[in-house]
Amino acid sequence: MKRFFCQCGQEVFLNNLFCESCGRDLAYDPSIQSMWSGELTDNGFVPHSQDGDDAHAPMKTCENRSYPVNCNWLVTDENACQCVSCQTTRTIPDLSAPKNPQRWRILERSKRHLFTTLLLLNLPIRNYRQIENGLVFDFLEDKRTNPNVDLEHVLTGHSHGQITLNAAEADEGFLHTMKEEMGEPYRTVLGHFRHEIGHYYWDKLINSPERLEAFRELFGDERKDYDKALQRYYENGAPEFRSHQYISMYASSHPFEDWAETWAHYMHIVDTLETAVSYGLSVYKPKVNDFNSWYSEWARVAQVMNALNRSMGHVDAYPFVLTDIVKSKLKFIDKVVDSFSEKKNT
Structure with a gap:
């Protein structure tokens, strides 16, 4: 992961929405794999340049910038409303359940981290809306953590571009239990994403x-x-x-x-x-x-x-x-x- 800095010189991090030192809004630009500091306006995000010239055209922010996802990425596809990472999510857990907003936020945050490496390696990222068997993520629940759903057991896996993750993997307690049951002491949400994307790229490469x-x-x-x-x-x-x-x-x-x-x-x-x-x-x-x-x-x-x-x-x-x-x-x-x-x- 690269280091990022606000225009004021304060170090900021991949998922920061604003600089805690000067208050400037922040937006990650996947097209250049860098962070902009600037200002959110009604027309979009206006970046501030290092030389003080603020005459930049507004940039489109991901529609998931708001709670609960808090995605700070810019949209690079003029026909899309979401960033390159959020566009790949098809199914999210029921947000009326108390734990699910936080679960969704953690899952999307880990997925964006995954995407920074895919972008760095210049790998193809075509989602299910763009091509047949394109990349798509479904975050599902089962009865182990939500008795109101129909699925008895959700397993993380990949099939023809579709990557399924149990949303409960975002819970530390559930993740720890699965570590014990599966004998995987280094099991992490980011590790899941990286493993399953490997199956996807086997098909592609x-x-x-x-x-x-x-x-x-x-x-x-x-x-x-x-x-x-x-x-x-x-x-x-x-x-x-x-x-x-x-x-x-x-x-x-x-x-x-x-x-x-x-x-x-x-x-x-x-x-x-x-x-x-x-x-x-x-x-x-x-x-x-x-x-x-x-x-x-x-x-x-x-x-x-x-x-x-x-x-x-x-x-x-x-x-x-x-x-x-x-x-x-x-x-x-x-x-x-x-x-x-x-x-x-x-």
């Missing part, structure tokens, strides 16, 4: 015979029965798990899940390295296809993060061991992302 062959060499044959594989995993655990082959136990359940788990970690690394550079903890400068230096710098930054956590009496921030096999999978993802970005920019 691994679509040529050459890439499919290379994928199978590293991750395995995705034609293996997916439902049966997951059933075996949940009934019997991870008998096929080998720590040198997979980034997590769940990754061993099926090649699709190995890809999604590795993709999520790739996004963790990309975002965390950008944050480290922004705060002066790293001097790494990204270079095209420079995977080895990227990977080495991540190992150094992860070591620092873990040491800082231990100094505070916490568990390691990144306890995962990235073996040569896992490294080769990350390198494959990096190559696919790079090749797409280069193609898009030509």
Whole structure:
């Protein structure tokens, strides 16, 4: 994540609606991946320039800027009323339920964080209104947290562009319970988004015979029965798990899940390295296809993060061991992302 500053010099953050120092309104511009400070008017958001010249045309703010979402992003599509992130949400939880406004706000905030990395990597973001099987999010509830709904059990998952999340994952209590039940101590809402978007981009990026062959060499044959594989995993655990082959136990359940788990970690690394550079903890400068230096710098930054956590009496921030096999999978993802970005920019 980049660092952002108000025109007055105060540091501000991705989801801030206004500067707490000078009171200026703030708006994040996804087209340039930067923050504007300015003033909300009846005609839209008017940014203030650094040189004092305020002669800017008003910009359109997301219609979800108000409570409960508090989205501070600008709208870059002149035909839309919502920002590029909010446009992908199709179903929200019933806002008459006391906890749901906060749940929706947390889910959208995490999704916007996800989108900052998608924009940084120059990945395609086409929603369900734009193309068939476009990206769409449904935030659903089940009877475990809301007895008034019909669904007995909502599972987070992806299918043909549709990403479903249980809205209750935004509750710390529910999230902690699921961590215990699923044996996933590092389960987070942002992690869910990054994992599921990995499934979405598998469909979008691994679509040529050459890439499919290379994928199978590293991750395995995705034609293996997916439902049966997951059933075996949940009934019997991870008998096929080998720590040198997979980034997590769940990754061993099926090649699709190995890809999604590795993709999520790739996004963790990309975002965390950008944050480290922004705060002066790293001097790494990204270079095209420079995977080895990227990977080495991540190992150094992860070591620092873990040491800082231990100094505070916490568990390691990144306890995962990235073996040569896992490294080769990350390198494959990096190559696919790079090749797409280069193609898009030509």
